[in-house]
Amino acid sequence: MESTEEAQKYFDKSFENILIALEEYDSKLTKIDKEFSCGTSGFRYDENELDRVAFRIGIISCIKSQILGGLPVGIMVTASHNKYTDNGFKIAGEGGRMISPYWEGIYTKLVNAKNLSYTLKNIIEELVNSNVSVSKNFDKDIHAIVLLACDTRRSSPKLVGIITDCLNILNANFKNYGIQTTPALHFLTLLNQITFNTKSHKSFDFVHSEEYWKFLKNGLRTFNLFYEKIYYKNIERNEPNKYEGEFTIDCSNGIAAYHYKKIIEIFGETAKIHSYNTNYSEITALNESCGAEYVHKEKKIPINYFKDAYVKNVSYDGDVDRIVYL
């Protein structure tokens, strides 16, 4: 493969050393003889097949961040509503949104690469010359900024560990947010990008995960204040207040379960919430006979459902990006 001049600058001695370190780590990870593909919501496979995929997703996320001039990129380790023995990855790209089909192709290419160094060089050349790159002068000294979060699955800490090792080899600036919902990681990626764009690269500080919860709380508080103090007085009401401020939440024994106190806190006085299926430490219980997917697909009520006193039930899926009312 002939290298272009710009890309060649990137492949200097120090980069070759990084490649050797990456190759060495990569070769020790279990090799799975299958073609991995990126579905609607990222990569999703059996937990035992993902070590090498995790490592390579770490590499590409760094390269993506560097190609975008150091813009923060998010990696979420989750298999959403799948059974507890699966896991997977979702990527938060520009604007905190899901990555484009073009980037899905880039990720898939490296994940399936037979020769890691060769394919990686190939990809970098392609990216430098594509219109996604912010500059035609690829600066390898730009530190990648990567954000990590995961769900409550038993395999999540290990996969996060592999990605962390990868980010260390590549000398990336990263933050592990621990157990967060998928939408929270996307939101935090956006906030970090805003911080990145308004500050100089050197003084970049990661946004705290509490900012996501503040956003939720403030949103509802602003609405309530406005609604109760101003709007409610003006509205012509001939009927009694019918709002039912009490409901149950099926936490699917996943991330919602881990954060259920925070969810209750958001609503405060607005609504009384009773959560159930909150046993996230019981690893096999995740999404089992509960959660949004179960309610939607099986058209059944979730396990442990208690209807008697409450009229509303809300079901979440394992990583809290889906909601079903019952």
Place this chain on the structure above:
Amino acid sequence: MDFLIKKLSPNLQKQFLSEISLGVVGTAYSNGAFLNYIKNTLGLKLSMSKTGIKHLSEEGKKFDISTYFESNGHGTLAYNETIKGKIEKLSSLIESSSDAQTLELLSIYVSMFNQTVGDSLTDLICIESSLKLLNMTTEELYYIYNELEYVNIKTVVKDKNIFITTEDETRLVHPLEVQSFIDKTIEKFPNCNARCFVRPSGTEDILRIYAEAETEKVAVEIADIVKKYLSENY
């Protein structure tokens, strides 16, 4: 959203709707009764997208404010960056204090959603806030339209790749015989809002069959007829 806009004085309302485009994005799996409600009862613009949240979000970009949801509960309300400026510009047309408040509430409401991706926590907060605003019980919400019964089954075919659908996945463009068989099957069940489509699975080597009708019996019957035809011929 719709409720708030209709609270604005007629002049402001007209201007709002001409400056800011609103749309709802659905998929082939969106319930027919829901699509009908959006289009005919509320009179909102409806745009159909391929299944998969990223396709819905892409389709939503056609509007200044869009609501996109998959039937599995994944979705959000999204707005583009011009929206705050546009709402501000409209404030010159405010005729009463009620107008001012409604406009403010509109921008508060819009900014409560997670813009990056479908988020069930912001969705919950906004649904609950909406119910409060509309003074509705969950039961009333459930009955604003009568959801059609549906059935989702799969069938194995020799080669799923010969099945090509239209962009919104509601019809087959190839093989045409299959589409016309589906059309004829639907015709046998008049007056029950029946609908059926097949599409190849993205991940597995199977075809998915979706059928919808006023009664579950009819939906199941249609899906079974189509399944039988497919397994005998493909």
